[in-house]
Amino acid sequence: MSLWSRIANVFRGDRVNRELEEEFETHIAEAVEEGRDAAEARRALGAPAQQLQECHDIRVIGWLDSLRADFVFGWRQLKRNKVTSIAAILSLALAIGACTSAFRLIDALLLRPLPVAHPEQLYVLSRKGMGFDNKLGEWDSWAYPNFRLMRTAAKGQAELIAISYTNRTDLTYKTDVEMEKANVQHVSGWIFSTLGIKAAAGRLFTENDDLKPGAEPYAVISYDYWNRRFGRDPQIIGRTFRFGDGVYETIVGVSEKKFTGTEPGVVVDIFTPTMMHNCVTRSDCTWVRTLVVMKPGVAIEPLRQKLAAVSHAFEANRLSGETGLSQETLHNVLNNQMLMTPAGTGASEMQGEYSRALAALAVLVFMVLLIACANVANLMTAQAAARAREMALRVSIGAGRWRLVQMVLAESALLGFLAAAGGALFAFWSAPFVVSMINPPDNPARLILPADWRVLAFGVVLTQAVVLLFGLLPALRTSSVKPVSVMKGGDDPHSRRRLMHGMIALQVAFCFVVLFVAGLFVTTFERLSNKPTGFSADRLLLLETTSKPAQSSIYWNEVAEHLRAVPGVERVSQAGFALLKGYGWNDSISVNGGPPSVDLAYFLSVSPGWLETMKIPLLAGRDFRDRDNRPDAAIVNETFARKFLNDEHPVGRIFEKASDDGGRERLEVIGVARDAYYSGIHGPMLPVVYIPFKAAPIDGQTFIVRTASSNPLALASTLRREVSRTRSEFRVSNVMTQLELNQAQTIRERLLATLAFFFGAVALLLAGVGLYGVLNYSVQQREREIGIRMALGAQVGDVVRPMIGGLCLSVMMGAGAGLALGLASTRYIESLLYQVKTTDADLLAIPCLMILATLCFAALPAIRRALRVDPVSMLRAE
């Protein structure tokens, strides 16, 4: 109680003093009433100031009171230099906010443990080595029968959970017309009990819900979906929905709020048993991630070896029947190594794709923070210099060293906390903004970004560190002021300038790194997005269409014909899937009856005229024709012709498509098309074979529509309706533009380029402000000297040179350090770059030139100020 009132009194010190004075006055008045002499009574009470102080000290906590006074004083100082204070606060706020934001993203994606019972016991299985496509890689997908064997083998030591990749699927709660999308994941029935997840409503799956293939049509929805889609309607239990492919499922429950799946970056809407997946009995279809929940005390390595042996036997058995594979591929695939990696933070594609990118950004952002800190430190140092006389005065009337440190630190802390508040706002907005930039068409990333104690703790620690970083040095320097030298008219200005120049070197070094790395990212993005895809995405609308049941080509063509009649449509063609959608279909090739090739070729079914719709030119031969009736016709791209046919008169050549199971399909080349990217633009050009649609019924195609208007999406709803109107069995499940797919190829690069460019600009700006501040300060310090020298007839160059010289040296040292740091850092970001040589002359020169230009720009006002020094008035002032 008493402590609290003493703390409270700190903040109403004036009132405490007023009341004390009033009490003393009452005392005197009483004395006079009793007939005493007023002067005598006052004397008896003692010196009023001393009384007041004594009582005041009892009523308040001394150190807190002085701290309060320091903060009030610091606030006045900040208000006095409004412009510099605001600049410092804004730059720090930006830097702190960006750092916090980066932390939020990294934490949410990579560091935060899954909200499950024992995240530290979770592991994920993956394979590493040569793939079927004869390329090195790592895969975390498994065939379900293999999973079953491994689960049985691990019994007693660990529980294995199968979790499919999240699939964004069409489904409806009403009629086909009201199709909607949801993230669906197939999971083992025992996932919830094993991970310790409770139900928010209804019931969750058990092992009994996951026994018979195709016979367990139950769904558990996530709390997020329940809330978002149904407004937490308790009547949802027992409701039925239907997937686009016609399977009905009944919702049996809602999972706990905290659980959004095991894939950071994706929020699962609907969980359904693995038994409902149509690949569940197939050995040749890998579609589940395998999570291992270790029993306490079980060693990892023996279990890994056991599982690896089981998996190897399974694969060897499976592949023994595959005569379509080359011996080399078989050998390579069976030699894959099994890895067991901790998965306490979940396992997702986004983690793999973005962890390095986020780490790179975090480092950039941290450097920007250091630049901002150096700036503010210099600012405080300059201000401290301007206040040297005041400090000297304080020391000479008895202020202790620690008291001065406290005073300056209070000002820094005030600055820091204002900046932290601004930074919190910035982080609050910017982290979701960055996630929203990761937005492949129709499947934007969703990262749960809680602002909880982890983020708060990070923010507080960061702010503390920042305050110490930019506040402590100037504070210590201020406190070491020697009254004598100040009174003499200036202490040693060089030491202070050395500190500031050191800071400048630091700033330039970091600025160089940020600019250099930003340059790498921007160039990467430019190279990738300017890379010719080999086809034209201009005005192309893609209608992913399904039919239930599967329909023959005749009906598909009928739909296409109807679409051609819609006004505003120029051309319509069909393909199995769109280019750059990320899908692939590959098989080995056998030429002249030889063994299956190690390298794979990629296939795509297309309709006649597809090449022209995509504007892919034919280099030789002809396109498919409507009345060809030749299922063995094939059009190959240049890479295929070069790789498999040695480029010798490809048209008319015969080759075989060799399936894994030993089946061979004879194909004859009727045309050669120019190279176009198939599933992605990052890798090398793939050998591609275009073939006509088969006569057998097909359940899905993509209509590729070239529209007349420049905004193809304007036609989307008309065409969607038209497809179902033509034949009721057809339904458009997804509409997008080819341009969206092309842009989706470079999402990560665009994100990196945009953010790195932004932070590069910020770094440059901050460094410029820092340079300006330091130069301005050194002119201010030397005004007297300049005045005298000019009076004695010094030339402009003589005056400016010493000021600029030292600074240039530190800038050069900084740039050198930055160069070394930048070149060293490229090793870590190589995987994020594309066709960028870090030793490119212009990539190194541009940051140098930019820093140089900034230096000149920042130096101009200071030089002008130096030249404007009027010797007469300067000498008169002294």
Added chain:
Amino acid sequence: MAKTDSLQGSLDLLVLKILSRRPRLHGYAIMSAIADMSGDVLRAEEGSLYPALHRMEEAGWIRAEWIRKDTGRRARIYELTAAGKKQLAAEESRWQVVTSAVNRILRTV
């Protein structure tokens, strides 16, 4: 007559005792009461009264309140708290122990 103002650390005890008998007194009245009740033998030094009062208030033994007197002047009056009553009892017994000890010495020597 020479007045002794060396209360030897017993100021707290006196103030608490007086406030326990006659609650709601202001500073001057407390001082007068000490003088009156001791037959003008004891006199609290005016300069040390107020720091003592504020110290005891912060310690939670007494609480203060502003009242407006007939003269229109405001006065700060004090009264004992529950903690103050306990403190008074403790101080009183301590005083008894000390004085009886001192008396014993005076008698024997």
